[in-house]
Amino acid sequence: MSMSSEQAAEYKRHAAELAAEMVEDGMVVGLGTGSTAAFAVAALGRRYREGLRFVGVPTSLATEHQARELGIPLSGFGEHERVDLTIDGADEVQRGTLNLIKGLGGALLREKIVASASDRLVIVADESKLVDGLGEHSLLPVEVTPFGWEATARRLAEVGAHVSPRRSRAGDLFISDGGNLILDCHFEGIDDPAATELAIGSIVGVVESGLFIGMASEAVIAGPTGVARLHVAAQ
């Protein structure tokens, strides 16, 4: 059953607020990107004003801006080797594995750097993001260097992707926070996400793909029946 955008926003807020309760005093917290993560950042801003002390590591310029406006102190990898807990959204969450597609918001590179340095990555989403197989609904964003992107796009097509360069509203090539381009890749289902990630990652010119394999420790998913905390199922 499809949900209205107001309902989806309400579910995103429920999931995000529950995850924001997981932050404890003294933590280094990865601050995700997107509309769901923004609810978590807003809740963390409220908790900071109420006396909770933590530092945030933002995953995009947009999140950095939001966190600064809320008075959340920010830090980075010069000061901290590890992040205790990151709360971020996702475009697809695979049931059972919690493997993810991320990056429709264009922040996948910074999100992946922060996720890979995190002891816990908690994904927040409404239940429309839950899928049985990755690639069911979402394109797979791949961040590539601007130089030679057309050659990189051809190599991606060779591994089975239908490739479209992402464009801004004005029709220009979209530039990521890292100064790269995003190629949105459609696959006829991604049967083996780990193999697909390896194949894409081995193409010269690819900076990162939006496949997050084995990174999420938990997903907080909200829908009409309430909020569920999902963990990786035993194989």
Ligand SMILES: O=C(CO)[C@H](O)[C@H](O)COP(=O)(O)O
């Ligand atoms: O990966 C992302 C940004 O690069 C977002 O987390 C993802 O696109 C989900 O966004 P939203 O919460 O707005 O649906």
